[in-house]
Every structure is written in structure tokens, then in C-alpha cells.
Amino acid sequence: GAGVSQSPRYKVAKRGQDVALRCDPISGHVSLFWYQQALGQGPEFLTYFQNEAQLDKSGLPSDRFFAERPEGSVSTLKIQRTQQEDSAVYLCASSWGLAGVETQYFGPGTRLLVL
Amino acid sequence: AQTVTQSQPEMSVQEAETVTLSCTYDTSESDYYLFWYKQPPSRQMILVIRQEAYKQQNATENRFSVNFQKAAKSFSLKISDSQLGDAAMYFCALILSGSARQLTFGSGTQLTVLP
Numbered sequence: 326g327a328g329v330s331q332s333p334r335y336k337v338a339k340r341g342q343d344v345a346l347r348c349d350p351i352s353g354h355v356s357l358f359w360y361q362q363a364l365g366q367g368p369e370f371l372t373y374f375q376n377e378a379q380l381d382k383s384g385l386p387s388d389r390f391f392a393e394r395p396e397g398s399v400s401t402l403k404i405q406r407t408q409q410e411d412s413a414v415y416l417c418a419s420s421w422g423l424a425g426v427e428t429q430y431f432g433p434g435t436r437l438l439v440l
Numbered sequence: 441a442q443t444v445t446q447s448q449p450e451m452s453v454q455e456a457e458t459v460t461l462s463c464t465y466d467t468s469e470s471d472y473y474l475f476w477y478k479q480p481p482s483r484q485m486i487l488v489i490r491q492e493a494y495k496q497q498n499a500t501e502n503r504f505s506v507n508f509q510k511a512a513k514s515f516s517l518k519i520s521d522s523q524l525g526d527a528a529m530y531f532c533a534l535i536l537s538g539s540a541r542q543l544t545f546g547s548g549t550q551l552t553v554l555p
Contacts, residue, residue, distance in 0.1 A: 356541065367444075367531050367545030368485075381542065414483060418543075426473045426537055431485035 327351075329432035331417050337438045338407045346402045346435045350419030357400050358429060359392055360416040368416050374400060375423060407439045442467040444534050446546035453522045454554050460507075461517045461549045463532030471537040474508065476517045479548075480528040488530070491515065519551075527553045 330349045338344050350357050356375055360368035361384075370384040376397035385392070389408075394400040404411055414436050418429040444465045453459035465474070476488040491499045491508050498506050503523075507516045519526055532546040 358542070360543075365548075367533075367547050368543070369545070370542035373541050384542065416485065418485075426535055426541075428475070428487055428490060429543060430487070431477075433482065433484045436483075 329417055329419055329430055331415075331432040331435050333435060334433060335436050335438075337440065339440055340407060340409060342407050343403065343405045344407055344437065346404075346415050346437070348400045348402070348417030348419075348432060350398065350400070350417070351421075351430055354419035354421050354430075355397075355423055356420045356427070356429075357394055358418040358420075359400070359402050360418065361386075362414040362416055362434070364413070371402070371415075404437075407437075409439050412437055412439045442469070442472075442534055442536065442544050444532050444544050444546040446532055446549050448549045449547070450550045450552070452552040452554055453519070455522055455524060457522055458518060458520045459522055459551065461519075461530050461532075461551070463515045463517070463546055465513050465515060465532070465534050467513075467534065467536065469536050469538075473535050473537070474506075474515045475533045475535070475543070476504070476506070476515075477531045477533060477545075478526075478528045479531060485531070489517065522553050524553050524555065527551055 359371040362368040373381040374394045389405045391403045414434040416434045417432045420427040420429045472493045474491045478486045503520045529548045533543045
């Protein structure tokens, strides 16, 4: 596709529900990133994939957060037993190279509201 | 760990005038890249400009330019001939070369362009 796409754009969940957020990176982009952006703040790193390998998950806030990219393209961020503090915008980004310093291109984000 | 600081939560500028957004950062590494991203209300993060730390020449992209002062760890963004479409949240970000591939963002500066 022309850009990074994410779905759904908005998600309302009741506390305790599981949610799955999808990211479609730019075709051919090797690297994929997930960030969490709280209201009025800058994005914070969650996890990074190079192809299907998850090379860094140091930013995942708890073991309720899980991400996968099984075929090295589409990625899913799953949050189990959602809590109110999980409410945020979840941004996905992709880049073409392996060096790690190529420009990251961002999707529109998924706004998650946990009630 | 690296940090990025944007000390101006809000800025405003008259249409056609020039405005400078400030950013300072801290890292013990010598090889890194700096970015300015723009996030309009639609929330899609868009790259504005990029600077390699090893380059002494300041990056320029049309009406956007940076003042990169490596010794002072300062990376300001100048927007010339401001347009209504420049109104957005602007984020300064840093990425280290090497194994760490996560962008570290500042807290953002909300820019308002007055007609």
C-alpha cells in the first residue's frame, strides 16, 4: 500500500476485555515498530520487529501486552485483560532497512479507550 | 538512556512569519540521528526533517530548516513563511546508531498559526 495502515482506528473496550490491534506496514519494509502515545505526550516505544523476529520488546509495559508478526509483514498488538491505564493511541511505524536509523513512517494510530 | 526535551508546550505564529521550535537532548553516544515529526489533528505522524549527527551542515527542506548544535545538544526547527497547514503538534526525536532502534520522542510543541 501507499502508507502504513492500522485498524481499527477506534476501539472501546470494557476493563478486562482482550483487544487486538492490527498494523499493515508499507510493502517491502523490513522493520516494524509499535509505540504508545498517551494524551498530550510524545510516543513511547513498545517493541520492534525485523522481519518476523521480535528483536526488542523492552518497552512493553506488562506481560498483558503481546505482539507478533508471523510472516514478516502484518503485525498484531494484543492486550489482554485491558486496564484503564491502557487507554492511549497505539502507533505503528515501519522502515525499509536493517540499520535501524532509516526514517520510520507512521500509521494513523488506533485510539483505545478502556472503560 | 537518552532523553529529549521540548520546553515549549505551545507556540503561535502569524501566517507568513517565521517561528523557531526548541529541542534539547541528552545522550552519551556520539553517533545518532535527529528528527522533527509533525502530527496534525488527524494524528498521522509525518516526517518534517532529519539530521545525521556526523554532518555539520544543517538540514533544510523547503521552508523547514534546523539549527543543529552538537556540542550544546540542541536541535531547533525553524519554519519560514508559516502557513495555516503548518498548525500541528511537532515532536523532536532521536535514534541512536547501532543496536537500539527505538525513537525517543520529546513531549511535543503545539504550534498555532494565526491568520
